[in-house]
Amino acid sequence: MSATHTVRLCHLYPQLMNIYADRGNIAVFRQRLAWRDIGLEITEIGLGDVIEPVQHDLYYLGGGQDRDQNLVAKDLIANAATLQAAANAGAAQLYVCGGIQLAGHSYVTADGTELAGLGILDLTTEAGGSRLIGDLIIDATVEGMSQRVVGYENHVGRTHLGPNCEPLGQVVSGHGNDGESGHEGAILNHVIGTYLHGPLLPKNPWLADILLAWALEHRYKKEVALRPLDDLVEARAHDIASARASIKR
Amino acid sequence: MLLKLRPNAVAEYAAGLPHGSMLVSATNGKTTTTRLLAAATRVAGYDLVTNTEGSNLERGIAAALLKGSRCADLGLFEVDEAALASVAASTRPQVVVLMNLFRDQLDRYGELETLVDKWRDVLDDLQAQSEPPTLVLNADDPNIAALGRGRRNVVWFGVDDKSHAIGNREHAADATTCRHCGAPLNHRVVLVGHLGHWDCPNCDSTRPTPAVSATKIDLTPHGQQMTLRYPGPAGSPVELAIASPLPGVHNSYNIVAAFAASWALADRTSRPQQAPAVARVMAETKPAFGRGEVVDVDDKQIQLLLAKNPTGVNQNVRTILSNPGELNVLVLLNDRTADGQDVSWIWDVDWEPLDSRLSSLTLSGDRAWDLALRFRYGGFDMDNVTVSPDPTKALDIALAATPAGNTLYALPTYTAMLDLRGVLTQRGHTAAYWSTDR
Numbered sequence: 001m002s003a004t005h006t007v008r009l010c011h012l013y014p015q016l017m018n019i020y021a022d023r024g025n026i027a028v029f030r031q032r033l034a035w036r037d038i039g040l041e042i043t044e045i046g047l048g049d050v051i052e053p054v055q056h057d058l059y060y061l062g063g064g065q066d067r068d069q070n071l072v073a074k075d076l077i078a079n080a081a082t083l084q085a086a087a088n089a090g091a092a093q094l095y096v097c098g099g100i101q102l103a104g105h106s107y108v109t110a111d112g113t114e115l116a117g118l119g120i121l122d123l124t125t126e127a128g129g130s131r132l133i134g135d136l137i138i139d140a141t142v143e144g145m146s147q148r149v150v151g152y153e154n155h156v157g158r159t160h161l162g163p164n165c166e167p168l169g170q171v172v173s174g175h176g177n178d179g180e181s182g183h184e185g186a187i188l189n190h191v192i193g194t195y196l197h198g199p200l201l202p203k204n205p206w207l208a209d210i211l212l213a214w215a216l217e218h219r220y221k222k223e224v225a226l227r228p229l230d231d232l233v234e235a236r237a238h239d240i241a242s243a244r245a246s247i248k249r
Numbered sequence: 250m251l252l253k254l255r256p257n258a259v260a261e262y263a264a265g266l267p268h269g270s271m272l273v274s275a276t277n278g279k280t281t282t283t284r285l286l287a288a289a290t291r292v293a294g295y296d297l298v299t300n301t302e303g304s305n306l307e308r309g310i311a312a313a314l315l316k317g318s319r320c321a322d323l324g325l326f327e328v329d330e331a332a333l334a335s336v337a338a339s340t341r342p343q344v345v346v347l348m349n350l351f352r353d354q355l356d357r358y359g360e361l362e363t364l365v366d367k368w369r370d371v372l373d374d375l376q377a378q379s380e381p382p383t384l385v386l387n388a389d390d391p392n393i394a395a396l397g398r399g400r401r402n403v404v405w406f407g408v409d410d411k412s413h414a415i416g417n418r419e420h421a422a423d424a425t426t427c428r429h430c431g432a433p434l435n436h437r438v439v440l441v442g443h444l445g446h447w448d449c450p451n452c453d454s455t456r457p458t459p460a461v462s463a464t465k466i467d468l469t470p471h472g473q474q475m476t477l478r479y480p481g482p483a484g485s486p487v488e489l490a491i492a493s494p495l496p497g498v499h500n501s502y503n504i505v506a507a508f509a510a511s512w513a514l515a516d517r518t519s520r521p522q523q524a525p526a527v528a529r530v531m532a533e534t535k536p537a538f539g540r541g542e543v544v545d546v547d548d549k550q551i552q553l554l555l556a557k558n559p560t561g562v563n564q565n566v567r568t569i570l571s572n573p574g575e576l577n578v579l580v581l582l583n584d585r586t587a588d589g590q591d592v593s594w595i596w597d598v599d600w601e602p603l604d605s606r607l608s609s610l611t612l613s614g615d616r617a618w619d620l621a622l623r624f625r626y627g628g629f630d631m632d633n634v635t636v637s638p639d640p641t642k643a644l645d646i647a648l649a650a651t652p653a654g655n656t657l658y659a660l661p662t663y664t665a666m667l668d669l670r671g672v673l674t675q676r677g678h679t680a681a682y683w684s685t686d687r
């Protein structure tokens with residue numbers, strides 16, 4: 001049986017940016033497409049690689065350790081124009097944890113060094129004094145729909161949004177972007193940045209399906225219907241994570 | 250309590266030990282290695298004061314010293330990775346054994362890189378002592394090797410036998426770039442996680458040649474036989490056969506590390522190592538609490554394999570797969586403080602090789618449904634999978650699915666193991682853990 005549709009995923013630096021189970025997000029993309037008889041082609045980008053323009057419908061960048069993230073930051077800039085053009089063309093992009101920091105304009109490290117980012121999301125990040133760690137629950141709004149999203153956060157960066165992007169959601173429990181604003185993540189058209197891992201997508205399949213719908217729309221220039229799936233296991237894990245987060249630990 | 254009343258208690262007691270102290274730290278294997286090293290030093294005639302598993306922070310070491318330092322002449326302490334700085338500062342050790350660093354409980358430690366940097370500061374601090382300690386370091390972990398680069402007083406250990414290599418670095422491998430120059434490392438041989446034979450294609454960083462190494466390893470489901478090579482009295486290499494009931498290549502590293510440390514101690518104190526006696530006591534050293542111990546339950550057996558982090562569980566999966574036939578497996582995931590509250594690590598484990606061999610899979614613990622998601626998105630046949638968050642019920646379900654005469658393989662996180670042990674103790678199948686032999 002050959003798939004009638006295929007999504008082309010560009011996975012940025014999977015060897016270096018994979019610390020908080022980013023692999024789980026990729027598994028969700030693959031399986032939720034497979035269960036609907038839709039194919040997934042993955043292109044992995046490593047240090048020094050050039051991203052081919054226009055060839056991908058979905059981009060993913062996860063989180064890494066500081067040292068690896070600094071290596072990636074320098075390398076990524078060479079691909080900034082390609083990634084910006086893809087975002088402008090409506091391709092879906094998901095930036096998680098270290099990813100959201102690199103998608104912004106800049107990251108200022110603890111010693112004051114400023115690292116340039118992609119500038120695709122209108123935000124800046126600076127290192128804070130302490131790590132923001134723990135269960136994180138937000139009420140996310142995407143395409144006018146609102147849903148509770150659960151996960152875990154662990155970051156030293158404090159992210160501040162500019163006027164040209166919206167927060168992905170409002171913090172219900174946890175720290176979010178900076179521990180103060182009540183904002184979590186960022187969204188601009190089909191580009192999403194977030195600190196939520198755990199990983200993010202297995203317990204929040206709603207968000208996965210939105211990203212996949214955007215990717216299919218980018219590829220086929222029209223809406224491709226995604227058959228609903230039986231998400232009972234996802235719902236149970238979501239509700240238990242949500243209950244754990246409301247217990248102060 | 251003791252530390253509150255006498256903040257320098259550890260330093261005072263440790264200073265009174267005639268042969269000083271040995272410290273053992275690692276992400277994985279420190280408990281088992283400390284057990285092996287305790288046996289190896291006792292048989293060489295030392296009177297040990299040592300801490301027991303689960304008390305590897307400074308207060309646990311203080312308690313051990315308070316109890317046992319009067320009649321002891323040597324301290325041997327398993328040290329939590331994050332506590333190495335404070336314990337090293339107060340004990341001023343003679344021998345420091347550093348075995349590996351893997352990603353583990355990221356919510357507690359922050360990043361692995363941060364730990365490597367802290368350990369470097371510890372070694373720099375110790376180097377300034379009037380008599381710097383002997384460092385017993387794993388040549389096969391690129392991060393540990395970088396810590397020893399350019400230092401004297403290093404005894405390198407490693408595994409030279411390449412026959413147990415896996416095809417690629419595991420997904421959970423962390424040390425993928427050169428600490429010295431940042432270039433992607435070349436792993437010629439991968440044995441466990443990112444442990445193996447490596448070099449940097451861009452600079453002169455390369456795996457140091459180990460002085461103490463396993464040159465041949467034969468694995469069985471219930472242990473291993475090893476040929477170990479180490480420097481003899483005249484400096485020429487000597488070979489020694491060691492048998493051990495500890496399974497897996499990860500335990501090969503523990504055995505080699507313990508032997509190397511006892512060799513380093515002998516070199517330092519000019520008291521003979523008694524190598525044949527060391528080999529004999531290692532053959533008698535059984536798995537530590539929950540690290541592969543087997544419990545009889547009526548006409549079946551349960552093997553307890555503590556599930557701590559991706560690299561550790563990957564080793565457990567390899568151990569389970571080395572058994573013939575269909576497999577019955579119970580995984581228990583809790584997210585309490587001692588387990589790590591961030592359960593995302595289960596996604597980094599390579600569970601997939603189990604799929605085609607499973608007869609039954611039972612999932613339990615506070616976060617049993619997160620496990621169910623992991624296996625669902627791993628493409629497992631979910632008809633074989635039962636989810637039961639209550640550990641007692643899950644144990645009954647898993648045992649019922651295990652045929653008579655067979656083994657149930659249980660992989661619990663730390664607090665889930667305590668829960669499971671509690672049930673087994675209550676039913677009279679095993680002694681309470683505080684009274685088992687250590």
Ligand SMILES: [Zn+2]
Nearest residue numbers: 427430449452
């Ligand atoms: Zn190098």
